[in-house]
Amino acid sequence: MVIQALVFYLFAAVVVASAVMVISARNPVHSVLFLILAFFNAAGLFLLMGAEFLAMILVVVYVGAVAVLFLFVVMMLDVNVAQLRQGFLQYLPIGALVGLILLVELVMVLGAWVLAPGTVEGSGMPIPDPSQVTNTEALGRVIYDHYIYLFQAAGLILLIAMIGAIVLTLRQREGVRRQSISKQVARQRAEGVELKDVPSGGGV
Amino acid sequence: MTDFWSGYAWPFAIIVAQIMAIVVPLLVAVAYLTYAERKVIAAIQLRKGPNVVGPFGLLQPFADGLKLLFKETILPAGANRIVFLAAPILTFALAMVAWAVIPVAEGWVIADINVGILFLFAISSLGVYGVIMAGWASNSKYPFLGALRSAAQMVSYEVSMGFVIITVLLCVGSLRLTDIVLAQQTVWFAIPLLPMFVIFFVSVLAETNRAPFDLPEGESELVAGYFVEYSAMSFALFFLGEYANMILMSAITTILFLGGWLPPLDIVPFNWLPGIVWFALKVALVLFCFLWVRATFPRYRYDQLMRLGWKVFLPFTLVWVVLTAGVLVTFDWLPQ
Numbered sequence: 001m002v003i004q005a006l007v008f009y010l011f012a013a014v015v016v017a018s019a020v021m022v023i024s025a026r027n028p029v030h031s032v033l034f035l036i037l038a039f040f041n042a043a044g045l046f047l048l049m050g051a052e053f054l055a056m057i058l059v060v061v062y063v064g065a066v067a068v069l070f071l072f073v074v075m076m077l078d079v080n081v082a083q084l085r086q087g088f089l090q091y092l093p094i095g096a097l098v099g100l101i102l103l104v105e106l107v108m109v110l111g112a113w114v115l116a117p118g119t120v121e122g123s124g125m126p127i128p129d130p131s132q133v134t135n136t137e138a139l140g141r142v143i144y145d146h147y148i149y150l151f152q153a154a155g156l157i158l159l160i161a162m163i164g165a166i167v168l169t170l171r172q173r174e175g176v177r178r179q180s181i182s183k184q185v186a187r188q189r190a191e192g193v194e195l196k197d198v199p200s201g202g203g204v
Numbered sequence: 205m206t207d208f209w210s211g212y213a214w215p216f217a218i219i220v221a222q223i224m225a226i227v228v229p230l231l232v233a234v235a236y237l238t239y240a241e242r243k244v245i246a247a248i249q250l251r252k253g254p255n256v257v258g259p260f261g262l263l264q265p266f267a268d269g270l271k272l273l274f275k276e277t278i279l280p281a282g283a284n285r286i287v288f289l290a291a292p293i294l295t296f297a298l299a300m301v302a303w304a305v306i307p308v309a310e311g312w313v314i315a316d317i318n319v320g321i322l323f324l325f326a327i328s329s330l331g332v333y334g335v336i337m338a339g340w341a342s343n344s345k346y347p348f349l350g351a352l353r354s355a356a357q358m359v360s361y362e363v364s365m366g367f368v369i370i371t372v373l374l375c376v377g378s379l380r381l382t383d384i385v386l387a388q389q390t391v392w393f394a395i396p397l398l399p400m401f402v403i404f405f406v407s408v409l410a411e412t413n414r415a416p417f418d419l420p421e422g423e424s425e426l427v428a429g430y431f432v433e434y435s436a437m438s439f440a441l442f443f444l445g446e447y448a449n450m451i452l453m454s455a456i457t458t459i460l461f462l463g464g465w466l467p468p469l470d471i472v473p474f475n476w477l478p479g480i481v482w483f484a485l486k487v488a489l490v491l492f493c494f495l496w497v498r499a500t501f502p503r504y505r506y507d508q509l510m511r512l513g514w515k516v517f518l519p520f521t522l523v524w525v526v527l528t529a530g531v532l533v534t535f536d537w538l539p540q
Contacts, residue, residue: 003212027284029287029340030287033287033337036333052317052318052319053318053319053322056319056322056323056325056326057322059326059329059330060322060325060326060329063326063329063330064325064326064329064330064332064362065329065359065362068332068333068336068355068359069359071333071336071355072336072352072355072356075336075340075348075351075352076352134318136318136319136379179507179508181511
């Protein structure tokens with residue numbers, strides 16, 4: 001138990017420290033790298049709680065895909081930090097409001113947990129005993145059996161958002177020559193090569 | 205005090221010993237993979253390959269390693285020092301970390317975790333950071349271009365690799381690597397899922413940045429891609445990481461499709477050999493294919509690489525996932 005507590009404080013401390021670095025680092029690429037570190041340690045915290053599936057998915061999705069695209073964009077764009085900092089005071093009230101709402105929500109969730117211990121059991125899907133089913137299976141039951149329609153609806157909304165993004169950025173450019181693989185493969189010898197008997201001294 | 209010894213110190217010593225038992229043979233394997241690569245390519249091109257240092261040139265990898273060790277590590281003037289040095293360390297460390305969950309024989313694994321295959325997928329998807337960080341921190345044009353290429357390439361091929369893994373998992377019903385191997389006792393998945401096996405192997409070539417998909421380091425266009433600015437030991441770490449990744453990916457292919465440590469047939473002459481020997485033989489076979497491909501095919505063009513990943517592999521694997529699921533449900537073959 002001592003080791004578990006030590007590891008927990010290690011992960012938690014690194015998450016908090018790197019989260020602070022994300023917003024205070026001067027170089028945007030460093031910010032993204034600290035964000036990745038924070039994700040990683042959050043995955044470690046999940047592991048400590050026995051939620052190994054969530055931990056791995058966090059690494060695969062956020063670190064392996066989302067943060068790569070982030071890093072990609074931040075490296076490609078030459079972000080001017082000084083210019084971004086100018087709007088800091090202007091956006092401070094909105095940011096503070098969002099932070100406050102999140103804080104109140106967190107306090108309400110945790111408060112319900114502490115003050116009324118029966119709340120969690122009363123929710124739509126009770127948490128199964130971790131010694132009976134692995135958490136991969138438990139999550140599968142919740143998502144694919146119990147809430148399958150809501151899950152599919154969420155998927156459709158994401159798909160539509162993706163199509164929207166593609167439509168917004170799609171543009172037809174004139175004069176672009178694209179490779180048509182099927183056309184190339186369908187080409188016959190007769191279309192490409194012509195053999196001619198050239199009489200000597202006559203030319204083609 | 206006895207509690208401290210039996211509770212903490214002794215298990216810690218055992219874990220360290222297990223880690224050494226995996227990492228040391230792995231590093232030797234990496235060293236001899238570089239030798240094997242030069243010998244195999246030499247044989248394919250009717251040359252002799254390294255044959256001067258030691259008998260049959262067997263000491264060549266150690267000579268190369270010593271040479272790199274004694275050279276000077278150069279930090280480019282405009283480089284971002286910390287990221288520049290962290291990149292090769294990250295690449296190398298990730299290639300080692302993944303081996304914690306690989307079962308090399310029945311029960312021979314450091315951590316037989318519930319979500320083993322997801323762990324491998326997560327770690328292999330992190331490999332791209334070493335490349336991107338190296339390319340960006342070098343503060344130079346060619347490495348940067350190499351890094352961007354590599355990021356796009358690795359992310360693209362991960363998608364189809366994910367679908368291939370899902371197909372296998374449908375047939376297994378567990379994310380544990382030991383279960384995946386044991387599910388292949390009747391038939392290796394390479395036979396019923398042959399198209400997936402081929403796609404997985406090609407995706408692995410792209411994922412490890414090997415020929416014919418070695419665009420991130422394409423020397424004819426980008427000099428050496430993302431590690432142009434690296435020298436001495438920092439370069440050696442990239443090199444070791446790349447080859448350790450090749451071995452790791454071969455091991456994953458073996459576990460997913462070639463029955464891991466299981467003998468081809470469970471009859472007398474085959475099951476005399478211990479499981480680890482079969483595992484090593486299968487990994488060596490896949491590695492030979494890596495080298496064979498490198499000596500045989502020219503490099504892909506970048507747009508063709510993207511087309512293959514997104515327009516060929518992705519739809520095909522997607523259809524195959526649905527097809528496999530349909531067949532399993534129709535014939536009631538779903539694993540319990």
